[in-house]
Amino acid sequence: MLGFVRRIRPVKRYIHMSTLLLAKERAIAVEAVLRASKLCQTVFQHLVSAETISKKDKSPVTVADYGAQAVVNSILHAAFPNDPIVGEEDSSELQQNKATCDKVVDLANSVVDSPMSTDEILKAIDLGMYTGGPKGRFWTLDPIDGTKGFLRGEQFAVCLALIVDGQVQLGVLGCPNLPVELSKPDGERGCLFTAVKGEGAYMRTFASTEERRIHVSNTSNPADALFCESVEAGHSSQGDAAKIASLLGITKPSVRMDSQCKYGVLARGDADIYLRLPVSATYEEKIWDHAGGSLLVQEAGGQTCDVYGKPLDFSLGRTLRANKGVVATNGKIHDQVMEAVRKVLAEKQ
Ligand SMILES: Nc1ncnc2c1ncn2[C@@H]1O[C@H](COP(=O)(O)OS(=O)(=O)O)[C@@H](OP(=O)(O)O)[C@H]1O
Ligand SMILES: [Mg+2]
Ligand SMILES: [Mg+2]
Numbered sequence: 546m547l548g549f550v551r552r553i554r555p556v557k558r559y560i561h562m563s564t565l566l567l568a569k570e571r572a573i574a575v576e577a578v579l580r581a582s583k584l585c586q587t588v589f590q591h592l593v594s595a596e597t598i599s600k601k602d603k604s605p606v607t608v609a610d611y612g613a614q615a616v617v618n619s620i621l622h623a624a625f626p627n628d629p630i631v632g633e634e635d636s637s638e639l640q641q642n643k644a645t646c647d648k649v650v651d652l653a654n655s656v657v658d659s660p661m662s663t664d665e666i667l668k669a670i671d672l673g674m675y676t677g678g679p680k681g682r683f684w685t686l687d688p689i690d691g692t693k694g695f696l697r698g699e700q701f702a703v704c705l706a707l708i709v710d711g712q713v714q715l716g717v718l719g720c721p722n723l724p725v726e727l728s729k730p731d732g733e734r735g736c737l738f739t740a741v742k743g744e745g746a747y748m749r750t751f752a753s754t755e756e757r758r759i760h761v762s763n764t765s766n767p768a769d770a771l772f773c774e775s776v777e778a779g780h781s782s783q784g785d786a787a788k789i790a791s792l793l794g795i796t797k798p799s800v801r802m803d804s805q806c807k808y809g810v811l812a813r814g815d816a817d818i819y820l821r822l823p824v825s826a827t828y829e830e831k832i833w834d835h836a837g838g839s840l841l842v843q844e845a846g847g848q849t850c851d852v853y854g855k856p857l858d859f860s861l862g863r864t865l866r867a868n869k870g871v872v873a874t875n876g877k878i879h880d881q882v883m884e885a886v887r888k889v890l891a892e893k894q
């Protein structure tokens with residue numbers, strides 16, 4: 546009996562220690578995402594579309610994008626100085642525009658404890674230039690995912706994830722404009738989703754620190770499923786999503802939403818399928834657009850893969866270059882959804 550106790554004790558201690566270690570990363574990530582979300586909310590509420598700059602890829606980038614990346618990166622760097630960061634933005638264009646740069650500095654300093662100089666802010670943004678890869682640990686940040694949603698006054702998210710040896714271990718999504726209950730759009734808004742690998746998925750509101758465990762839906766008949774997809778028609782790939790829905794017998798209109806908020810609503814059971822079909826042969830999905838959200842769905846009991854059924858591979862650099870598109874479901878209807886995706890994609894060959 547004593548021998549048995551001796552054998553299990555070290556195991557217990559190991560589990561406890563690993564949870565504690567993860568707890569620091571989780572707490573810092575939550576703090577960073579909440580502060581960046583606060584910054585985004587300030588801009589969101591006083592949005593002036595003239596403040597957007599057109600980047601080469603024509604996606605709108607706002608002062609909030611840069612400010613949020615500066616805030617998250619500086620908080621991460623203070624807590625984990627050796628951790629590299631794969632962030633969406635860099636400061637090259639910002640450095641050419643002093644007026645925007647001054648706004649970013651003021652905005653970032655409005656949510657951090659110790660004010661940073663312009664130079665410190667630019668350096669913090671550029672901490673995000675890591676290339677990613679298969680070894681070691683790094684963070685990946687999308688300071689505002691769904692910039693188009695942000696500019697339209699709809700859904701956007703601050704998305705942060707920790708990747709260790711190619712596996713997503715922690716994901717935190719701040720969704721400042723997401724209704725706490727999707728069916729009550731006039732009710733409270735602001736949701737924070739957190740998932741640690743092996744420890745489940747959680748949601749809290751911005752107004753309260755109380756977390757509740759979340760789970761995907763129980764929908765087991767694909768015909769009853771609710772689809773969630775991007776607002777951009779282009780991401781639905783010329784009616785292919787509609788064909789897939791029709792093969793599954795789905796008659797309900799899809800919920801269209803920008804950003805990784807889609808993973809959040811799937812994880813908490815408000816939708817059953819998130820479909821992201823490949824938009825072009827050459828587009829590679831970015832790791833920061835999927836890392837946190839895909840872990841969240843898995844930890845809530847769902848499944849994620851690409852349109853060919855391959856696991857999302859976060860070990861190949863800044864993009865998911867081995868994958869095409871994304872399919873995320875509540876798990877129960879995953880096989881039927883994948884079968885319909887296969888059929889519709891095969892018709893195109
Ligand atoms: N051509 C193309 N194909 C696929 N994906 C693209 C493409 N262009 C951009 N992006 C990325 O989509 C991110 C926004 O995803 P959403 O799901 O919010 O899309 S949508 O805006 O509702 O269409 C968006 O993230 P943000 O830039 O952070 O908003 C982009 O990384
Ligand atoms: Mg972008
Ligand atoms: Mg994005």
Ligand SMILES: [Mg+2]
Nearest residue numbers: 633687689690
């Ligand atoms: Mg972004």
